[in-house]
Amino acid sequence: QQKVQQSPESLTVSEGAMASLNCTFSDGTSNNFRWYRQHSAKGLEVLVSIFSDGEKEEGRFTAHLNRANLHVSLHIREPQPSDSAVYLCAVKDTNAYKVIFGKGTHLHVLP
């Protein structure tokens, strides 16, 4: 089964500075990756989906995928205090019905 790990566990940035979050996975055959955001133990919302190596941008959120390196990252441009939340990496498992989540990165954006 796919193993998904995220780093760092916690990240503090100043408003306007770039925030970069990392996710590594164990099986490079997956082609279905997403980043979700969760505010204060509420439901998750999808930010960006990426299905092939390279870059995918959705507004201020950009995902970079490198399956050879088993790595997918999320970059948040000009983060705002309202972006303070937990960010979770999700990888579709080889079992088509299962999605495996990382434990999340707590992002704190200081005004």
Add this chain to the structure above:
Amino acid sequence: EAAVTQSPRNKVAVTGGKVTLSCNQTNNHNNMYWYRQDTGHGLRLIHYSYGAGSTEKGDIPDGYKASRPSQENFSLILELATPSQTSVYFCASGDPQAYSGNTLYFGEGSRLIVV
């Protein structure tokens, strides 16, 4: 817009009692999922379903049952609740059929405390 609603949103249960968490989706998605979220563990899959009448075990199914009586509804049942099942439970729906499918749409969560 996709909508997944869970009930109850908050529940206090007694050890040994029965708890049913309900989930309804209006997305017409085939797949539905139950996760629990705990500090230090992240989101862990309990049960999932790929259509009405089907239920499948996830990664941590012990102590839980699931029921999918219709496309819209998916329930999680704790027959004999234990304090270790104190957690926040999330229901989600998704459609994995398309290549780009499997975006999951989550409910707001159900906070369960077992005393």
